[in-house]
Amino acid sequence: MDEITIIIEEPTDEDIRIDKFLAANLPDKSRSYYQKAIDNGFVLVNGKQVKSKYQTKLGDEIVISIEPVKEIDILPEDIPIEILYEDSDVIVVNKPKGMVVHPAPGHYSGTLVNALMYHCKDSLSGINGEIRPGIVHRIDMNTTGSLLVCKNDKSHNDIAAQIKIHSVNRIYKGIVVGNFKEEEGTIYAPIGRNPKDRKKMAVVSDGREAITHFTVLEQFKGFSYVQFKLETGRTHQIRVHMAHIGHPLLGDDVYGKPVKGLDGQTLHAQTLGFKQPSTGEYVEVNAPLPAYFESLLEKYRKMS
Numbered sequence: 001m002d003e004i005t006i007i008i009e010e011p012t013d014e015d016i017r018i019d020k021f022l023a024a025n026l027p028d029k030s031r032s033y034y035q036k037a038i039d040n041g042f043v044l045v046n047g048k049q050v051k052s053k054y055q056t057k058l059g060d061e062i063v064i065s066i067e068p069v070k071e072i073d074i075l076p077e078d079i080p081i082e083i084l085y086e087d088s089d090v091i092v093v094n095k096p097k098g099m100v101v102h103p104a105p106g107h108y109s110g111t112l113v114n115a116l117m118y119h120c121k122d123s124l125s126g127i128n129g130e131i132r133p134g135i136v137h138r139i140d141m142n143t144t145g146s147l148l149v150c151k152n153d154k155s156h157n158d159i160a161a162q163i164k165i166h167s168v169n170r171i172y173k174g175i176v177v178g179n180f181k182e183e184e185g186t187i188y189a190p191i192g193r194n195p196k197d198r199k200k201m202a203v204v205s206d207g208r209e210a211i212t213h214f215t216v217l218e219q220f221k222g223f224s225y226v227q228f229k230l231e232t233g234r235t236h237q238i239r240v241h242m243a244h245i246g247h248p249l250l251g252d253d254v255y256g257k258p259v260k261g262l263d264g265q266t267l268h269a270q271t272l273g274f275k276q277p278s279t280g281e282y283v284e285v286n287a288p289l290p291a292y293f294e295s296l297l298e299k300y301r302k303m304s
Contacts, residue, residue, distance in 0.1 A: 076118035125156035142264025169273030220300035
């Protein structure tokens, strides 16, 4: 581990959340990186562990232990991808079911990033590092549909800012278990790590704000076809929110029950609308429902 020591000597550096302070003063890492480092005990203030909300004070000695970057060769791979939109700044692809977005332990090849590196050559933003070039947002492995990728750092920063202020239009379609009394609604429920299982997310009182708007499109016997509009974009947000209100996504093997013949949740990122980074013009892209999804809808319509 490499250690970096910072001493708070300027009054202007007082009374700042420590995660925000570190991100501003050591900008080669993101604020979320420092939050995780603080949570894992790799940041000490005056020899003691603190929380991300700790406010800096004059004279504080901050010691950050940073793990050296592991060199991993991520290679371009000639994997077919469906391109929904492309210009000099961004590319929107229709991600298929079962494809991992970026390399991670156990998935260093066959990912969307491997395919994008082949298609875009050197034209991908580098802000998220070598393992996640171009990736400004994600969708889960078994979620299909529209995914926006940035070709340069300027567009990456612009799109990230749009996502932060919730101006990107993101509409999903999903099949959930059960029927609804109401035709539409909004779920306001904060999401954070599940305290009993850190690999899962959950609705928790101290979680981050999460808002999902939903509209029931069709109801079948025991199932519903629902449209979701995201106001925020937390990890697994739709999956967690729907399970929370008793309507888990069909096939969700983490927050619901697996279904034989289905690989995970029946969820599709259909519409993605954003301002083109260079021109400011609004661009809206729609990914068609995958064949398996259409087949399920037809099956339930016939059964109802």
